[in-house]
Amino acid sequence: MFPVTLRPSDAPGTEPHAGDPEDHAPTTVDTSADSPEPGQSAVPAAATSSAAGTDPDGEDAAVAAGCAAPQAPHARLRGRRRSRLLIGLALAAALVIAGATVPVNKVIQAPGPTWNVLAGPSDGAEEDLLTVTGTQTYETTGALRMTTVSVSGCPGYPVTFFMLVDAWLSSDKTVLDREQVCPKTLTAEQVEEVNQAQMTSSQDAAVVAALMETGHAPRMVLTIEGTAEEQAGSDLQAGDVLKSITTAGTRTTIDSYPQLRDLLTTIDPGTPVTLQVERDGADVDVTLSTITPQDADGDGRPDSEGSLLGLSLSARADSDVDASFGLSDVGGPSAGTIFALGIIDEITPGDLTGGKDIAGTGTISIDGTVGAIGGIRQKMAGARKDGSDYFLAPAANCQEVVGNVPNGLEVYAVGTLHEAVSTVQAIAADDTDGLMTCEAVLAAD
Template sequence: MLDQPTSPSDVDDASGQPERISPRSVTLSLGMMLTALLLAVLVVLPVPYAISSPGPTRDVLGEHDGTPLIQISGAETFDSTGELRLTTVSGTGGPGFPSSVVGVLQGWLSPWAVVQPVELLYPPDRTQDEIDESNTAEMVSSQENATVAALTELGYEVPATLVVAGTVEETDAEGKVEEGDVIVALDGTAVPDYQSLIGLLGEVEAGDTVTLTVRRHGQSLDIPIVTTEKPDGGAQIGVFIDPAFDMPVDVTISIDDIGGPSAGTMFALGIIDKMTPEDEANGKDIAGTGTIDVTGEVGPIGGIRQKLAGATRDGATWFLAPAANCAEVVDHVPDGLQVVRVETLHEAREAVTAIGAGTTDDLPTCTG
């Protein structure tokens, strides 16, 4: 019987005995094992960097997990053929979600991700629960602001009880106006809603004295207040207001996995689209971002470049960007995406209508 052939690596050519493993081979093998182990550790080793990258988008006119994002009762609603996408930023580096070496390297190589020291985004003294709670509170406030702004844009009156939540330090209101006071008039003119108060203050010059009428413990008080200047140059009375709105229409916004205030503008546009018979978006896929206050002013947000990339990835061809973010948009628009600059909800509504109608030549951009 013939023996089975043996591989040369199994025997010594001269003696037929098994070949001894040299010390050099052992050293090389151990070195490779240690290198592999070190690389494996580096893959999962947390590093002190935060990574911001394009997050998911949601069509506010559609559903998520079988539930409509916007539900309206107390008014007639209409279907739409288009999409209005809120945009988000995904991030690592916060408490409980550390970034890895591999993630940082990928972020540095990506044109749409931002890598920065973790302390710039996440204060070391804040827990993840505190961050989540803050983001949730901002989202709830954003939804309320969006509802008020949308209903006001549609011509509804939205009464509000203007409850004072505190005063601004070193203003004339400090020590005069108290937390819990209810503002009922300014210079003798009733303010049944927040818009009325803002409108009256718009007629006042910073430094003027106004008479603020408040209800305190059931009594009416007239308080003279010397106004101060807001950052935009207008007049302010130096109080923080926590308005309690009496909504004429019941609007419910259902989104549990996204926090922060930056979806406000898109929520407001979604409410308007659902409550008007016109098909504003008319089959177009429009994304956007921006905070919104109850007066309909669109405010800046963070992560605009990541949101532009996320919108393009998910099929949007148009993007509504807050005017205050335009400097970050220039030269960073993905191919196939057109960006419209907006400052107010009314401008955003007109932009959506123009996009749906195909009459976009006169829409303002971030470059002109």
């Protein structure tokens, strides 16, 4: 602000009287009418209280010629109010700037884009999102949309207070503590690495589950990647392929991970077993004792029945069929179910979707189990926005689904890949009356 000098006529509370000039001249007193008698001394006009109209004690005496009179009390009050107003405006401006720029320790989930995994160049995509090799493929129609969540608040994507207010007022956004999504101990590069690793694992599991579901793979190949501390002294090596387990004189050939898991539920911890593994083309027998499952939830009971081998295993389908996905910029594990459905649609005769636009979400395990995911509300909203009429939700997410379904979207609950295939087939045939809804899932619990 530029400095402003107030003249006597400018001072608050000193408005000019009617007929006075707008800019007052210095105050003077005409003493000619009161000239002293001969022999008397002249009294200066400024010292005559009646002439100046001042307090007899001189406390509010008029200032001599050329000086302004002191401000009245109400003028000083208005000055203070103006100062307080300016201070308030400055504080408000500072708060606005802080609200728009200062990061807060929160994460906002919002509807993200969707991708039709069946899409190709003929559908406007730059390339095939799903490519299957090693077997005959079939033409597909309709859409199987993988859904995503747009996340703000992780490294490189800060959240401000105003963004929080917008999220709180939106029915399609959710605010979470940052530690639930991307802990501060992780850098942006580490978060990206985790997301990409989860996406890759999801795609690998989808291939195995889809090929096992359709019969394109007769068995799974289980490869030992490492051992638990309890099995550190065993003769097992990374890269060994598990072929069979012998316990109490009974030998069982291992063809899949679900079969191995079911077998171990019948074997007590501490039981000696003999594993036959394939190593460098030769069969090798290794003996070890099973171990007790962990108690991760701390309830005093093992997290699973029976026992464990104490091995880290990877699984692949014993098949020449393979699939790849052209989505390098998307991370996380939640597209596994839609990936698996896309593979099944590509490698089986007929049109799985019947031309319908179907979206969904859910992790997938190699045994075909559909698992819970985060951001189900945002994914349903994104699916409906992009034109989907149907949505497959993990049964484990039904509590969040009920009451949050967008208008015009039909949502059905699935717990396995087999259920997901049957649900899509029913939607394609316009025969949805018998499908499982989330309301039915919650009612049954």
